[in-house]
Amino acid sequence: MPLISAQNIEVHHGATRAVFGVSLALDPGEIVTIVGPNGSGKSTLLRAMIGAVTPNKGTITKQPDLRIGYVPQTLHIDTALPMTVRRFLNLPKRVGGGKIQAALAKTGVEAIEKQQLSGLSGGQLQRVLLARAILNDPQVLVLDEPTQGLDQPASAAFYRLIETLRDDLGCAVLMVSHELHVVMSATDRVICLNGHICCEGTPDVVTAAPAYRELFGTGTGGALALYRHEHNHDHDHDHDHDHEHSA
């Protein structure tokens, strides 16, 4: 039985369908990566999976009492709320100081427990968010472009860390990423999203799929094409692709 699954879900943003006809299931221990152009509904799909948005159609099924560790794209820290790293890691459940130190050590940010959240660098904050996500011994780690704002070495290190954590904790990982070349090497299954699921499978299968090539181009130019492509591709089904993109 999958840990968490979506059955034919559809999520609307106002009049537009951000996500439609999407079904996916996450099994214990596997790393699944969602790729897709800007505005393709990746974040919306993740937010639906964690319960932050209710699908307009279809259902999300979770195992009872599923422990989810979620790492958002970024966390906007409002200085109105004074909050140290240690206090933050004690939300929403209070945990022991030893567990907090262990989690921070695992994600490579020791000795910042007493600092204010608002004083952290982008990289530190992402690592603190990851430490928070693994505190409750999650069965699923859900990460939404967790390396946004990190430079290339830092983001490569971050993805290695996620793989290590998966091996240590034995949890499944569901993540969204822009960094195709990095992701492809460290993932079991890739889902290529553009509102609906264009194609999915192992990295080898997906990179060879025509739908993927149309979205991302071929070869080494793939990552660049992500930002460049025009969305005027034809699939052999009948829905349109004329929704807006911010890229």
Next chain:
Amino acid sequence: MTLLDDFMIRALLAAVGTAVACGALGCFVVWRRMAYFGDATAHAAILGVALALAFSVSIPLGVLIVALGMALLVGSLSDTTLTPDSLLGVLSHSSLALGLVAVSMMPSARVDLDAYLFGDILVVSRADLLVIWGGAAVVCGVLAWRWQAFLSEILSNDLAYASGLNPKRDRMLLTLLIAAVVAVSIKVVGALLITAMLIIPAAAARLIARGPEAMAGYATAIGIVAAIGGLYAARGFGTPAGPSIICGAAALFCLALAVSKLRA
């Protein structure tokens, strides 16, 4: 003659009870940027006074009902194209104007409007004290019960959802608490200055606190000192009690500002 017959003691108890109800809740108003929402709810209270008199129900009850109605109205209109501050501006001032018109149409024409706009702490009855301290107990009890959840939701709704919390329901709960505080505070500081009692102690506390619990504690302490000091100042100088309490809070804010500058 028992202790509570002394009107100054009753006034002190009322003012301290209001400060206790406003202290920690005021921090949430600051953290969630609900200052304008607090204003809208407080202004609607005048309409509540008018309706309570018209239908002969108790004034705190009338205020509570209208404040709740305002809270629900704001919630249901928040999907319109107006920005929240415009929407709250419309609702806040419309409800104040409507309340003033409604009060003026009261047949008895004996409503002391000033008492509801600026507070009338020196005529606090034992029943009022019961309402104030009962309200303070409910507010502090709910905040203590949902404390961890409320803090999580302020940081990020998505993180809260992922942890199995329900930010939507908790936001409604917080809204209800603000309505309750308006209902219990109107006697002490009046509709126009209730938001000040929520915001100023919390803002002063933010300047010197490093954690959310410390901030709530400081805010409550600052509110209590302002309440007692303001009340004695009002008696000494013959000034109105509600505004004097808020002046006290403003003075403490300046002190906190100086302390934070000296530390930096």
